Amino acid sequence: MHVPGLSQQRIVQIERDILGKNDELAQVNRARFAAARVFALNLVSSPGAGKTALLVKTISDLKGIRPIAVIEGDQQTSNDAERIRATGAPAIQVNTGKGCHLDASMVGDAFARLPAIDGGLLFIENVGNLVCPAAFDLGEAHKVVVFSTTEGEDKPLKYPDMFAASSLMLINKIDLVPNLDFDLARTVEYARRVNPKIEVLTVSAKTGEGMKAFYAWIAKRAASLAADAAE
Amino acid sequence: MHVPGLSQQRIVQIERDILGKNDELAQVNRARFAAARVFALNLVSSPGAGKTALLVKTISDLKGIRPIAVIEGDQQTSNDAERIRATGAPAIQVNTGKGCHLDASMVGDAFARLPAIDGGLLFIENVGNLVCPAAFDLGEAHKVVVFSTTEGEDKPLKYPDMFAASSLMLINKIDLVPNLDFDLARTVEYARRVNPKIEVLTVSAKTGEGMKAFYAWIAKRAASLAADAAE
Numbered sequence: 454m455h456v457p458g459l460s461q462q463r464i465v466q467i468e469r470d471i472l473g474k475n476d477e478l479a480q481v482n483r484a485r486f487a488a489a490r491v492f493a494l495n496l497v498s499s500p501g502a503g504k505t506a507l508l509v510k511t512i513s514d515l516k517g518i519r520p521i522a523v524i525e526g527d528q529q530t531s532n533d534a535e536r537i538r539a540t541g542a543p544a545i546q547v548n549t550g551k552g553c554h555l556d557a558s559m560v561g562d563a564f565a566r567l568p569a570i571d572g573g574l575l576f577i578e579n580v581g582n583l584v585c586p587a588a589f590d591l592g593e594a595h596k597v598v599v600f601s602t603t604e605g606e607d608k609p610l611k612y613p614d615m616f617a618a619s620s621l622m623l624i625n626k627i628d629l630v631p632n633l634d635f636d637l638a639r640t641v642e643y644a645r646r647v648n649p650k651i652e653v654l655t656v657s658a659k660t661g662e663g664m665k666a667f668y669a670w671i672a673k674r675a676a677s678l679a680a681d682a683a684e
Numbered sequence: 685m686h687v688p689g690l691s692q693q694r695i696v697q698i699e700r701d702i703l704g705k706n707d708e709l710a711q712v713n714r715a716r717f718a719a720a721r722v723f724a725l726n727l728v729s730s731p732g733a734g735k736t737a738l739l740v741k742t743i744s745d746l747k748g749i750r751p752i753a754v755i756e757g758d759q760q761t762s763n764d765a766e767r768i769r770a771t772g773a774p775a776i777q778v779n780t781g782k783g784c785h786l787d788a789s790m791v792g793d794a795f796a797r798l799p800a801i802d803g804g805l806l807f808i809e810n811v812g813n814l815v816c817p818a819a820f821d822l823g824e825a826h827k828v829v830v831f832s833t834t835e836g837e838d839k840p841l842k843y844p845d846m847f848a849a850s851s852l853m854l855i856n857k858i859d860l861v862p863n864l865d866f867d868l869a870r871t872v873e874y875a876r877r878v879n880p881k882i883e884v885l886t887v888s889a890k891t892g893e894g895m896k897a898f899y900a901w902i903a904k905r906a907a908s909l910a911a912d913a914a915e
Contacts, residue, residue: 459698467690467698500730500814500843501835527842528815551845553784553815581842583731584759584784584813603834603857604732611758611812612731614782626834632863 475589478557482592485564486575487682492675493575495593497615499608500581502601503625505533506658508576512540515668520573524563526555526580533578543568553585560591574671587614594678595620602626602635609644616644621652621670628657706820709788713823716795717806718913723906724806726824728846730839731812733832734856736764737889739807743771746899751804755794757786757811764809774799785816788823805902818845825909826851833857833866840875847875852883852901859888 459467486493496504505525512521523544525533534546545563547555560577567575577593579586587596598619600608603626609616616622622644624637641653654670656663690698717724727735736756743752754775756764765777776794778786791808798806808824810817817827829850831839834857840847847853853875855868872884885901887894 458701470689499732499812500839501832529844530838530841532838532842551815551819553813580815581730582784582813582815584782584811585816588782601732601834603832603860607761607763608731608812610761611763613760629834629860629863632860 472588475557478561479590479592482557482561482564485561486592486594489569490572490679490682491570491575492573492671492678493577493591493593494671495577495579495586495591495596496599497579497583497586497596497619498581498599499583499601499604502581502599502604503658504578504581504599505536507599507623507625507656508578509536509540510658510661510664511576511667512537512542514664515574515671516541520570522567522570522573522575524555524560524567524575524577526559526578528552528580543570549580553580553582554589555579555586555591556589557591574675583608583612583615587612587618595674597621597623599623599625600640602629602633602637606636606640607643609640609647613647616651617648619648619651620674621654623667624653624655625658627655627662628660703819706788709792710821710823713788713792713795716792717823717825720800721803721910721913722801722806723804723902723909724808724822724824725902726808726810726817726822726827727830728810728814728817728827728850729812729830730814730832730835733812733830733835734889735809735812735830736767738830738854738856738887739809740767740771741889741892741895742807742898743768743773745895746805746902747772751801753798753801753804753806755786755791755798755806755808757790757809759783759811774801780811784811784813785820786810786822787820791822805906814839814843814846818843818849826905828852828854830854830856831871833860833864833868837867837871837874840871840878844878847882848879850879850882851905852885854898855884855886856889858886858893859891 498504521542523537525546528549531546534544537544547559596619644651654666729735752773754768756777759780762777765775768775776797778790827850875882885897
């Protein structure tokens with residue numbers, strides 16, 4: 454796209470400056486999370502893949518074990534933060550307006566407004582979008598891409614940056630598979646084609662199927678991060 | 685977001701310049717479509733809402749009636765263009781790379797590469813994304829937002845720009861409703877709250893339910909555009 458008064462080279466430079474500034478702030482967030490022994494996950498997906506339902510189920514099951522807080526991103530509304538607060542966990546809603554992703558600055562500001570959750574879990578639910586959030590580090594330990602069985606197998610190939618950036622793919626709505634033409638093996642093959650290291654779990658936030666394996670993954674990855682920090 | 689060497693005012697100006705330039709090129713596209721009596725629709729949705737399946741069904745049913753061509757947008761792959769070409773209709777795939785939407789320049793270039801479809805239908809399938817494509821006019825007669833019953837009722841409130849920009853909401857995968865907790869009336873109410881004029885049709889690309897009403901909508905809107913042009 455041509456912009457009056459700006460060369461293509463300058464536009465590329467501006468994009469680099471924005472990402473560079475974001476990465477600096479993400480490192481500040483990461484240091485803050487480490488200082489408070491907080492394990493942070495950045496949940497990304499298409500709109501409607503079921504991130505909020507997954508979080509509601511996860512918080513209900515884990516809230517007695519360690520402190521949990523949530524930062525919610527959406528263009529508009531505070532619906533998701535309200536659904537989270539109904540579980541008893543604190544939640545801050547960030548509205549991005551015209552923006553298609555959370556950035557590290559928004560997350561740093563929101564984290565500062567949350568009550569302390571030292572030694573706990575921070576879930577960051579990004580704007581539902583398989584493109585923009587891929588490029589923005591928020592300071593999280595891992596990106597987790599939530600993928601619904603209703604979305605079609607080829608999404609990892611069509612939106613490769615997001616699947617390349619994620620450590621875990623949660624295939625949600627597994628309870629709907631009997632009513633769909635969904636090829637699980639092909640979905641996993643496509644995800645591994647863009648990211649050979651991606652881990653995969655199948656879950657249903659609705660029925661609870663597979664959720665224990667997700668909690669075990671969180672415990673293992675949080676322990677591993679804490680061990681790295683102690684070295 | 686702070687960008688070294690650029691004031692916030694300058695960043696807002698750059699965004700305006702990009703949209704302004706896009707709008708100019710969209711008007712050029714619109715004039716080209718009018719000159720060839722082509723009725724163009726810009727299909728927008730979340731990833732996996734079923735835009736391509738809807739187009740495959742639509743082309744199969746309408747291809748004997750008037751010429752049809754498709755411009756496909758995706759970050760990566762030419763899967764969708766291949767699915768369209770299997771119906772016999774010409775299709776051009778545009779890969780947006782890091783980009784989260786088609787722009788008028790991409791559509792103008794792709795239209796020039798398609799065979800002539802004078803008096804026909806042009807379907808532009810945008811990148812699966814409920815945020816970015818809302819702001820970019822491609823020269824289409826109407827934006828049509830495809831919404832899947834699996835996505836949850838509150839998406840029109842969370843992504844209001846897209847529903848405000850669309851003339852028609854196609855609620856797809858209506859065949860799955862018996863297996864879901866989906867409240868159709870509430871979805872329509874939320875969509876009308878952000879856009880009182882939006883028309884709504886329920887369809888299933890898989891079973892064909894409701895598709896005739898969509899074809900009737902196309903015929904009516906295309907006739908109305910042609911009548912306006914003749915005035």
